[in-house]
Amino acid sequence: MSVSAVRRESAARSMLDFYATTIRTQIQTQFQYRVSLYMYTVGMVAEPVIYLVVWTTIARSQGGMVDGLTPGALAAYYIVWTLVRTMNIVFTPFGWEWRIREGELSGQLLRPLHPIHYDLASFAGQKVPWIVLYLPIGAALSLVFHPTLHPHALQVAVFLVAIWGAYVIRSLNQFSLGMVTFWTTRVGAIFQVWFLAELLLSGRLLPLPLMPHWSQTLANWLPFKYTFYFPIEALVGNMSTASLLGGLGMQLLWIGVGTAVMTGMWRLAVRRYSAVGN
Amino acid sequence: MLPGVPGVVHVSHLTKIFRVPERESGMSAALRSLFKRQWRDVHAVEDISFEIEAGEVVGFLGPNGAGKTTTLKMLSGLLYPTSGEGLVLGHVPSRREREYLRRMTLVMGNRNQLQWDLPALDSFELNRAIYRLPRDDFRRTRDELIELLDVGDLVRKPVRQLSLGERMKVEVVGSLLHLPAVLFLDEPTIGLDVTMQRRLRSFVAEYNRRHGATVLLTSHYMADVEALCKRVIVIHHGRILFDGRLDALADSFSTTKTIEAVLADGERITLRVPKAETSQATARLLAEHDVTDLTVEDPPIEDVIEQVFAAEVSA
Numbered sequence: 315m316s317v318s319a320v321r322r323e324s325a326a327r328s329m330l331d332f333y334a335t336t337i338r339t340q341i342q343t344q345f346q347y348r349v350s351l352y353m354y355t356v357g358m359v360a361e362p363v364i365y366l367v368v369w370t371t372i373a374r375s376q377g378g379m380v381d382g383l384t385p386g387a388l389a390a391y392y393i394v395w396t397l398v399r400t401m402n403i404v405f406t407p408f409g410w411e412w413r414i415r416e417g418e419l420s421g422q423l424l425r426p427l428h429p430i431h432y433d434l435a436s437f438a439g440q441k442v443p444w445i446v447l448y449l450p451i452g453a454a455l456s457l458v459f460h461p462t463l464h465p466h467a468l469q470v471a472v473f474l475v476a477i478w479g480a481y482v483i484r485s486l487n488q489f490s491l492g493m494v495t496f497w498t499t500r501v502g503a504i505f506q507v508w509f510l511a512e513l514l515l516s517g518r519l520l521p522l523p524l525m526p527h528w529s530q531t532l533a534n535w536l537p538f539k540y541t542f543y544f545p546i547e548a549l550v551g552n553m554s555t556a557s558l559l560g561g562l563g564m565q566l567l568w569i570g571v572g573t574a575v576m577t578g579m580w581r582l583a584v585r586r587y588s589a590v591g592n
Numbered sequence: 593m594l595p596g597v598p599g600v601v602h603v604s605h606l607t608k609i610f611r612v613p614e615r616e617s618g619m620s621a622a623l624r625s626l627f628k629r630q631w632r633d634v635h636a637v638e639d640i641s642f643e644i645e646a647g648e649v650v651g652f653l654g655p656n657g658a659g660k661t662t663t664l665k666m667l668s669g670l671l672y673p674t675s676g677e678g679l680v681l682g683h684v685p686s687r688r689e690r691e692y693l694r695r696m697t698l699v700m701g702n703r704n705q706l707q708w709d710l711p712a713l714d715s716f717e718l719n720r721a722i723y724r725l726p727r728d729d730f731r732r733t734r735d736e737l738i739e740l741l742d743v744g745d746l747v748r749k750p751v752r753q754l755s756l757g758e759r760m761k762v763e764v765v766g767s768l769l770h771l772p773a774v775l776f777l778d779e780p781t782i783g784l785d786v787t788m789q790r791r792l793r794s795f796v797a798e799y800n801r802r803h804g805a806t807v808l809l810t811s812h813y814m815a816d817v818e819a820l821c822k823r824v825i826v827i828h829h830g831r832i833l834f835d836g837r838l839d840a841l842a843d844s845f846s847t848t849k850t851i852e853a854v855l856a857d858g859e860r861i862t863l864r865v866p867k868a869e870t871s872q873a874t875a876r877l878l879a880e881h882d883v884t885d886l887t888v889e890d891p892p893i894e895d896v897i898e899q900v901f902a903a904e905v906s907a
Contacts, residue, residue: 321725321726322723322724322725322726323724323726328721328724331721331724332721332722334721335717335718335720335721336718336721339707339714339715339717339718342710342714343707343709346709346750347709420665420700421705423669423670423688424669424670424693424698425722426690426693426694426722426723427690584688587671
């Protein structure tokens with residue numbers, strides 16, 4: 315075949331094909347390292363279990379409740395937290411230095427596809443085995459901590475959409491954050507500030523209603539809440555239909571903002587990329 | 593080439609200057625650099641111009657740090673030029689238009705773009721999706737490339753279990769699945785044994801012959817260049833020193849000829865004489881000895897290149 319006569323698939327169909335192929339490839343890769351996969355999943359459970367034990371102890375010492383949250387509600391929050399956390403793990407900004415130094419970025423820049431698609435597709439693929447492993451862990455945690463969880467159909471539906479919304483928001487934000495590496499090489503301190511803000515204002519450390527009022531107000535104006543608290547609360551809380559759909563709308567808004575910031579930064583970052591020796 | 597119509601690769605006054613921080617060693621210099629950082633401009637590529645026609649295989653030669661890889665990176669869209677113009681297949685590479693990226697490839701001998709834990713066949717599938725290749729075309733090309741490089745067994749093993757040479761071969765297959773019209777090959781045979789080098793060379797030649805692709809190749813192995821390239825561009829300190837036929841390189845730069853003679857008693861004599869004195873030296877040799885065989889050659893191309901760079905350094 316001549317190089318001038320190469321046929322191409324249509325753009326939309328091939329994008330779906332790319333996502334499906336990458337997801338398949340990542341699932342296969344994850345199964346190459348089964349022991350590390352088990353250990354990783356078990357490690358993931360440690361953080362919420364610590365939070366859960368602490369808050370349950372506090373609730374019991376205060377007569378069975380913390381700010382209206384029962385041990386059962388706290389158990390539901392942190393068990394669902396574990397699944398949401400598993401879902402919103404994305405390529406870390408700390409990895410960008412490696413990505414540039416090892417030449418991986420050069421390889422991605424040579425492809426006729428924005429690298430964000432590879433990140434989105436590959437981490438989505440990695441989640442499949444993680445979720446399969448989460449299911450028995452979630453069941454075991456439920457047996458031990460007795461969560462209060464009675465979601466109705468709309469809550470389940472919103473939750474299933476919201477965990478992917480959270481994943482996309484976090485992917486876009488951390489992709490943009492990682493690109494700071496193009497401007498300064500020692501970016502660890504900047505990332506730490508970002509992650510501290512996320513820890514406190516997302517509902518990751520504790521449910522937002524347990525936070526001071528001013529920080530709850532602040533959280534409403536930032537994307538973090540929509541990557542942890544909103545998906546969890548959609549399933550375990552008592553949100554109205556309007557609040558559920560409004561939350562999805564806010565996720566969509568933050569996806570739009572994240573896409574705009576990421577696209578703008580990418581254009582500038584690529585121009586700065588000097589790639590000496592990579 | 594038609595007048596006014598640029599070749600497949602058109603480079604005009606291309607320049608790349610890197611601004612790099614620098615400081616003396618020691619604590620006081622480290623403290624000073626906290627407040628006032630010093631910078632130095634590194635002229636990696638300076639005002640180079642050349643054209644490459646469709647189907648040409650051109651060797652891009654130069655010592656380490658000469659500007660070869662920087663040039664290839666500018667032509668493949670990885671680097672923005674500081675000034676000047678690069679045009680490949682009618683595209684400005686730095687714009688990184690998808691249509692352009694689908695028609696070129698950059699193979700770097702020391703880089704791995706395959707999925708480390710999976711057989712290369714899985715990475716090839718990923719490339720099929722990335723380059724939007726119809727499945728039947730993809731399978732045909734893949735099988736053809738696998739056969740050409742004889743890697744049928746290797747593509748089924750996880751990439752991490754392949755040797756450097758084996759990995760390079762499957763890497764090349766992965767880089768060509770989209771049948772690029774332009775190949776930038778940066779040290780494709782680096783670290784490979786002689787057999788692997790030869791195999792890769794004949795593969796590049798065959799790909800060029802079958803698909804009419806244009807190839808710009810850098811290599812420190814002159815055997816690569818001699819086997820593949822009729823034309824070479826020699827670059828040093830970011831500037832082009834020579835652009836022409838490989839066999840003209842020796843004419844332009846070599847100041848000596850090598851005379852080899854076999855005498856009647858079986859003794860072999862090798863003389864390196866100034867070019868201008870070749871005929872005199874040959875005549876004297878024939879007159880004074882009983883010669884059964886005699887050859888007059890340019891010195892090995894490695895020596896010529898070495899002379900070129902040495903002359904540039906001492907200039």
